[in-house]
Amino acid sequence: MQLHTLPVHTRPREKLLHLGPDALSDAELLAIFLRTGVCGMNAVELAQSLLAQNHTLSNLFNASLSEFCELKGLGEAKYVQLQAVLELSKRYLKERCQRDTLFSCPNAVSDYLSIQLRGLDHEVFMALYVDNQNRLIKDEVLFRGTINAASVYPREVVKAALKYNAASLIFAHNHPSGIAEPSQADKLITKKLQNALALVDINVLDHLIVAGEQCISFAQRGLI
Incomplete structure (x- = not known):
């Protein structure tokens, strides 16, 4: 018809x-x-x-x-x-997050990151630089590929955080396999970055993993 x-x-x-x-x-x-x-x-x-x-x-x-x-x-x-x-x-969602969304709410962060990372067929590790009012300053892909503790250079992350005058950071990456559970490598990277950023009084608010329809928060799991 x-x-x-x-x-x-x-x-x-x-x-x-x-x-x-x-x-x-x-x-x-x-x-x-x-x-x-x-x-x-x-x-x-x-x-x-x-x-x-x-x-x-x-x-x-x-x-x-x-x-x-x-x-x-x-x-x-x-x-x-x-x-x-x-x-x-x-881009619309990113613009709204930069202007309106308070990144102190895990649900707001997971919604934003799900749009960015869901459906990718390769792993991407991101940093979200946040100001002292928990608003997004900038997001940045740190690297692409299989994640391991040697893949991230804390010195470069600290330099970028200082460059953007970030008060806190949120890390995120995707699992194309669809399995959202954090691996040992995920935990090691998080701790490594936490320790490096603590030296310059910058907090790590969360590390999120996007896998399919799921989004796992380290903060909600008590891992941060």
Whole structure:
């Protein structure tokens, strides 16, 4: 059934304008992004089909270019548009965190980091530099690759913290395996950085691990 033949109040665009985006299902929101359907399916039906094939929005959004283009109704142009939308979302959230979010709340931090790190197929270790009001000054990727105690140079972290005039730091990294539990290497790195930063009176507020839909906080676990 063509979308224009549906009652006006059930069409995704009109529904969003009338009720707001929260009232729409995943398929309806995706249909607005798709704009058009394919032969035999309108945009909503195509969106429902794509979600059924990929099981979750995350799987669809994290698909590689080749995987994305293999799906019916999609192609390189849609892939580029989607990546632009995702990057804009990240930058919007980062801007809000820098302006509004108090990074003394573990939930606020985990929401921010989940957007940054979820879905990556390689490990990334980040530092978040925080001011004395617990607001984000800057985030920075310290290194990429398998984490071990020799991979992080405390001297460089201390130099950066002083450069940004940070009062505290939050560390974070992802586990592409999907297993969120901290490893012994994770604990060793945290302690090593804590000790180095303590020498210049800079606190480590937390170390978070993002894995799939999970986000583990060292502070909440009593590991910091």
